[in-house]
Structure formats: structure tokens, C-alpha cells
Amino acid sequence: MSVTNTGWVKIAGLGPGNETMVTAQVQDVVAEATDVVGYIPYVKRIPERPGLTLHATDNRVEIERATHALEMAAAGKRVVVVSSGDPGVFAMASAVFEALEAGDPAWLDLDIQVLPGITAMLAASARIGAPMGHDFAAINLSDNLKPWSLIEKRLRLAGEAGFAMGFYNPRSKSRPHQFGRALEILREACGGETLISFARDVSKPGETITTVTLNEATEEMADMRTVVIVGNADTRRVGRHVYTPRFAKEG
Numbered sequence: 001m002s003v004t005n006t007g008w009v010k011i012a013g014l015g016p017g018n019e020t021m022v023t024a025q026v027q028d029v030v031a032e033a034t035d036v037v038g039y040i041p042y043v044k045r046i047p048e049r050p051g052l053t054l055h056a057t058d059n060r061v062e063i064e065r066a067t068h069a070l071e072m073a074a075a076g077k078r079v080v081v082v083s084s085g086d087p088g089v090f091a092m093a094s095a096v097f098e099a100l101e102a103g104d105p106a107w108l109d110l111d112i113q114v115l116p117g118i119t120a121m122l123a124a125s126a127r128i129g130a131p132m133g134h135d136f137a138a139i140n141l142s143d144n145l146k147p148w149s150l151i152e153k154r155l156r157l158a159g160e161a162g163f164a165m166g167f168y169n170p171r172s173k174s175r176p177h178q179f180g181r182a183l184e185i186l187r188e189a190c191g192g193e194t195l196i197s198f199a200r201d202v203s204k205p206g207e208t209i210t211t212v213t214l215n216e217a218t219e220e221m222a223d224m225r226t227v228v229i230v231g232n233a234d235t236r237r238v239g240r241h242v243y244t245p246r247f248a249k250e251g
């Protein structure tokens with residue numbers, strides 16, 4: 001099947017939750033869309049209107065969702081695939097490209113675009129101060145798509161290398177104790193006095209931000225609505241703020 005139509009797929013980030021943090025670019029494509037595809041809570045953020053079909057699906061069906069979006073675009077629809085935060089950060093953009101790689105070669109001619117959003121780690125950093133003011137790493141602590149041994153290795157090496165870190169999906173009901181293990185590794189790799197912040201529901205009603213040292217941190221402080229920020233050895237408090245200086249000594 002050849003693709004000769006005006007359909008498109010825009011993979012859009014909705015930001016951390018507050019509607020003022022959705023970019024104007026994303027608002028514009030949602031206004032032009034015929035179809036919106038995504039995980040149920042994210043699709044709920046899109047207002048209904050005549051001519052727009054909302055396709056909300058459960059989590060963990062990313063490839064089916066992405067394939068559906070590409071099929072609809074190939075049939076002439078204007079499809080927005082929504083993610084929270086940024087779509088390129090542990091979200092739908094890679095899933096769409098995986099589906100594209102595995103799918104109908106004609107889809108390669110489709111108009112496909114990724115529209116960035118404010119990722120949870122950076123929204124949280126802004127609320128905390130500037131903990132990501134120097135080099136940093138973003139790590140997904142879920143072992144759904146990679147072995148736990150790899151997560152341990154990356155935590156240890158990033159900590160030893162002096163990166164500040166942002167952790168997504170830190171602790172779920174199905175794996176309640178892995179985060180405790182992650183804290184142990186971080187204490188060894190970074191030292192127990194390093195600052196760690198727990199940012200829950202950032203930019204949403206009920207937002208909480210708590211900063212403690214790694215020695216004081218416990219696994220119950222994190223859940224799936226929390227993004228966890230760990231500083232480097234130079235990360236410090238200034239009044240109510242936490243920041244990482246822009247300079248570093250030889251490691």
C-alpha cells in the first residue's frame with residue numbers, strides 16, 4: 001500500500017500535569033487532530049470536541065497503540081499520540097519508531113513528528129532549585145523492559161562518575177523493594193550525605209517536594225507518582241533551595 005495522503009502522526013508531550021505547561025505547539029496540533037491515542041490518564045486530559053475521536057488504552061500496549069496510530073495516519077487521519085512529560089523520555093516516541101521499523105514500509109513516507117514537552121525530571125528540578133545544574137543522567141528504575149542487573153550497574157557507575165541523577169518509575173506495587181536496593185547502591189557509590197529529593201505530583205494539586213540525605217532516605221518515600229532526584233557530591237542547600245554548582249573538580 002502506498003501512502004499518498006495528508007494524514008500525519010504527531011507524538012506530543014503534555015508536560016508534567018499543569019495545563020499551563022503544555023506548549024502552544026502541542027495545543028495547536030491537538031486542535032487540528034482527528035484522533036488522539038494514548039494511555040487512559042493522558043487521553044483524559046484532552047477535551048472532547050466534535051470531529052475528534054479519543055482512543056484511550058491501558059498501559060503496556062505501547063506497540064499496539066503506536067501501530068494503530070500509524071495505520072490511521074496511513075488512512076488519512078491526523079493523529080496525535082500523547083505522552084506525559086516529554087514523549088522521548090521513557091514514553092511513546094520510541095514505541096512509534098519501533099512500530100514503524102516493524103511495520104508496512106509505506107509508512108516510512110508518512111509525516112511523523114515528535115513534539116517535546118517538559119519532562120518530570122526537569123519540572124521537579126525547577127521546583128527544587130537547580131540540582132541538575134551540572135552533568136546528569138536520567139534512569140528508568142522499572143525492570144519491565146531491561147534486567148534489574150543492568151539498572152544496578154548504571155546506578156553504580158553514574159553515581160561513581162559524579163552525575164546527578166533523575167529516576168523515573170522509582171517504586172511500584174509489583175516491585176516494592178528494588179528501590180531500597182537502589183538506595184543502598186547509591187549510598188555506596190555517592191556517599192550517605194548526598195542530597196536526594198522526592199518530587200511527587202509535580203505541578204499538580206497536592207504536589208510535595210521533600211529533600212533529605214541518602215542516609216535519611218527510605219524506600220517508602222517513593223512511588224510511581226514520584227520522580228526522584230539525586231545530587232552529586234557538590235549539590236548543596238542555599239536557604240530553601242537545592243542546587244548543584246556549575247563547576248566540578250577533577251574526579
Ligand code: SAH
Binds near residue numbers: 088089
Ligand atoms: N514521559 C514522561 C515519563 C514517563 S515515565 C516524562 O517525560 O516525564 C512515568 C514516570 O514519570 C512516573 O513514574 C514518575 O516517576 C514520573 N512522573 C511523571 N509525571 C510526574 C509528575 N507530575 N510528578 C512526579 N513524577 C512524575
